[in-house]
Amino acid sequence: MELPGRSAIVTGGAGGLGAATVRHLVSQGVGVVAFDRDQGSAEALAEECGDAAGAVAGDVNDDDAVAAAIDVAHSLGRLSIVVNVAGGATGGGRTINRDGSPAGKDVFIGTMEMNAFGTFNVTRLAAAAMAANEPDEYGQRGVVVNTGSISGLEGQTGQVAYAAAKAAILGMTLPLARDFAVVGIRVCGIAPGTMGTPVMLNASEEMQARLTENIIFPKRMGRPEEFALLVESIVRNPYLNGENIRLDGALRFPPK
Numbered sequence: 001m002e003l004p005g006r007s008a009i010v011t012g013g014a015g016g017l018g019a020a021t022v023r024h025l026v027s028q029g030v031g032v033v034a035f036d037r038d039q040g041s042a043e044a045l046a047e048e049c050g051d052a053a054g055a056v057a058g059d060v061n062d063d064d065a066v067a068a069a070i071d072v073a074h075s076l077g078r079l080s081i082v083v084n085v086a087g088g089a090t091g092g093g094r095t096i097n098r099d100g101s102p103a104g105k106d107v108f109i110g111t112m113e114m115n116a117f118g119t120f121n122v123t124r125l126a127a128a129a130m131a132a133n134e135p136d137e138y139g140q141r142g143v144v145v146n147t148g149s150i151s152g153l154e155g156q157t158g159q160v161a162y163a164a165a166k167a168a169i170l171g172m173t174l175p176l177a178r179d180f181a182v183v184g185i186r187v188c189g190i191a192p193g194t195m196g197t198p199v200m201l202n203a204s205e206e207m208q209a210r211l212t213e214n215i216i217f218p219k220r221m222g223r224p225e226e227f228a229l230l231v232e233s234i235v236r237n238p239y240l241n242g243e244n245i246r247l248d249g250a251l252r253f254p255p256k
Contacts, residue, residue, distance in 0.1 A: 217250060
């Protein structure tokens with residue numbers, strides 16, 4: 001897909017991976033909406049990026065907020081790209097506590113809502129808007145890129161909620177691609193490993209060493225800009241569809 005004249009919505013657009021994606025897509029001629037719960041950070045990023053960017057504050061599970069993001073995207077170009085980055089962990093712990101009691105279910109539900117439910121909600125609403133586009137020479141009307149995690153493939157001890165939520169996102173990829181084929185919308189997922197977001201880079205040197213010890217090569221955290229480059233590659237390549245792509249330096253998580 002050619003990028004100039006298009007617009008995109010990036011959820012979690014003010015965060016580490018999201019902000020890098022916003023900046024990169026703007027540099028490629030795309031109008032981009034930074035859609036994030038943090039209004040101040042989203043607005044600051046949009047101001048930094050100039051007239052090609054806009055900011056919408058809200059939650060990905062709020063239909064009105066998603067509709068507002070779609071409206072702003074329409075004002076910046078032809079809405080053709082959705083990058084779902086919003087998500088995160090709400091807590092962890094083993095499913096059976098040390099005292100033998102079962103873990104509460106609130107963390108599990110909240111983690112699923114933040115990740116899987118929000119990804120689905122933005123995708124369904126934005127895809128309906130993109131389906132009205134005129135197709136390009138390849139029959140494409142849009143592209144959706146969702147963000148899972150390698151935790152969704154090999155979750156560690158104490159990660160049941162987060163791993164299940166990210167697995168759900170990765171599990172959506174192929175059925176969404178099949179659902180959207182009739183309207184020419186492609187869907188891919190990215191499964192990042194340990195990425196050097198500001199939060200991760202603020203960890204202690206000891207913690208950073210532990211986080212990178214199992215990465216094969218390059219022996220470092222991934223860079224948010226590398227995530228953004230993969231987003232661009234997915235969007236530009238018309239034959240990439242229904243695929244989950246690891247971005248992890250050949251990292252495989254140990255059990256703990």
